[in-house]
Amino acid sequence: MIGTRALKVLSVASTLFIISAAGAAQVARGRSSQELNEYDQREQLANGKGWGAAHEYSSSVTKATADATLTRSDGAEPRGYIANPGGAVPPSPITYHGGPVMLGTTNVYLIWYGDWAEDRAAQNLIPEFVTRVGGTKWFNINTTYNNKAGQRVTNAVHYAGHAANTSTYKTLNDANVQSVVTNAIDSGALPKDAHGVYFVLTAPDVKETSGFCSKYCGWHTHMSLNGTDIKYAFVGNPSRQCANACEAQTTRSPNGDAGTDGMVSTIAHELSEAVTDPDLNAWFDSAGDENADKCAWQFGAMFAATNGASANVNVGTRQWLIQENWVNATKGYCARGL
Numbered sequence: 001m002i003g004t005r006a007l008k009v010l011s012v013a014s015t016l017f018i019i020s021a022a023g024a025a026q027v028a029r030g031r032s033s034q035e036l037n038e039y040d041q042r043e044q045l046a047n048g049k050g051w052g053a054a055h056e057y058s059s060s061v062t063k064a065t066a067d068a069t070l071t072r073s074d075g076a077e078p079r080g081y082i083a084n085p086g087g088a089v090p091p092s093p094i095t096y097h098g099g100p101v102m103l104g105t106t107n108v109y110l111i112w113y114g115d116w117a118e119d120r121a122a123q124n125l126i127p128e129f130v131t132r133v134g135g136t137k138w139f140n141i142n143t144t145y146n147n148k149a150g151q152r153v154t155n156a157v158h159y160a161g162h163a164a165n166t167s168t169y170k171t172l173n174d175a176n177v178q179s180v181v182t183n184a185i186d187s188g189a190l191p192k193d194a195h196g197v198y199f200v201l202t203a204p205d206v207k208e209t210s211g212f213c214s215k216y217c218g219w220h221t222h223m224s225l226n227g228t229d230i231k232y233a234f235v236g237n238p239s240r241q242c243a244n245a246c247e248a249q250t251t252r253s254p255n256g257d258a259g260t261d262g263m264v265s266t267i268a269h270e271l272s273e274a275v276t277d278p279d280l281n282a283w284f285d286s287a288g289d290e291n292a293d294k295c296a297w298q299f300g301a302m303f304a305a306t307n308g309a310s311a312n313v314n315v316g317t318r319q320w321l322i323q324e325n326w327v328n329a330t331k332g333y334c335a336r337g338l
C-alpha cells in the first residue's frame with residue numbers, strides 16, 4: 001500500500017523534532033541482552049552519549065513527555081548479541097512483575113519514515129504480515145501471558161492505519177522517533193489509541209543513533225501522551241546499513257526482499273513484546289529479557305520457500321522466516337506456534 005497519508009509539516013528540526021533535550025534523556029531505549037544492559041548503565045551514569053544534544057530542540061513544545069519512571073527497556077538485538085547461543089546455559093523462566101498486558105484486539109499502526117522509493121515492496125509486504133498475523137499459531141504464543149486479574153493477551157491483531165513522514169532528515173535519535181509518533185497523532189494522521197502499537201519504520205538510508213545495527217535491530221517502549229499510554233516501536237530497514245546483523249538471510253529471502261523480510265521478523269518480535277510487556281513492567285526474565293528476546297534469532301524447523309529461501313511459518317498466503325517466541329507454560333520454551 002503506497003498511498004499513505006502524509007503528515008502535515010515535515011521540515012526538519014524546527015517543527016518535527018519538538019521534544020526537549022531534557023525529555024530526550026528520559027526516553028527508554030530498546031536493548032535487552034546483558035551487554036546492552038551494561039551499555040545502558042554506562043550511558044546513564046556517564047551521560048556520555050549526549051542524547052538529544054546533536055540538534056536544537058524547542059523546549060517550549062513538549063507534548064511527548066517521556067515517562068521518567070522507566071527502568072528497563074527492550075530490543076531486538078542484532079545477530080551476535082544473542083545472550084545464550086546454543087543453549088549453553090538453561091534459560092531462566094519468564095516471570096510476571098505486576099504490570100498490564102494488552103487486552104483485546106491490538107491495533108497496529110505503521111509510520112513510514114523517510115524515502116521508501118527504493119523498497120516499495122515493503123509497503124505491501126509489511127502491511128500484509130500485520131494484517132494476517134492475528135489468529136495465527138505463531139501469535140497465539142502470546143496468549144500464554146496474562147495480567148494480574150488473569151486476563152490473557154488475545155490472539156487478535158488489526159492493521160489499523162498508516163501514515164508517512166517524508167522528512168529528509170536522515171539521522172534520528174530515540175527522542176526523534178518518539179516525536180515522529182507524537183506528530184503522527186497530533187496531526188490527526190493517526191488516532192490516539194491506547195490499544196495500539198505504533199511502529200516507526202525507517203527507510204534504508206536512515207540512521208538511529210542510539211544503536212541501530214550495532215546494539216539492536218528494533219525496540220519498543222511507551223510514553224504518556226496527554227494522559228494516554230501510547231505504545232510504540234522502532235524498526236529500521238537494515239538493507240544498506242547492516243544486512244549481516246539484522247537480516248537472517250541477506251541474499252535470498254522468502255519474499256524476495258531481504259531487508260523487508262528481516263524487518264518483519266523484528267516487527268513480530270517487538271509486537272509480541274509490546275502486547276506482553278507494554279509498559280516494561282509485566283513479563284520479562286531475570287536478565288531483563290522479554291518473551292521474544294528469549295528466542296531471538298532462533299527459527300526452529302525450517303522449510304524451503306517457493307523461491308528456495310528458508311522459511312518457517314506461513315502467514316496468510318505468504319511464507320516467512322520469523323523468529324520463534326517464548327511459550328509461557330511449565331518451564332517455558334521457544335516455539336514457532338502454539
Ligand SMILES: [Zn+2]
Nearest residue numbers: 074075076293
Ligand atoms: Zn526484544
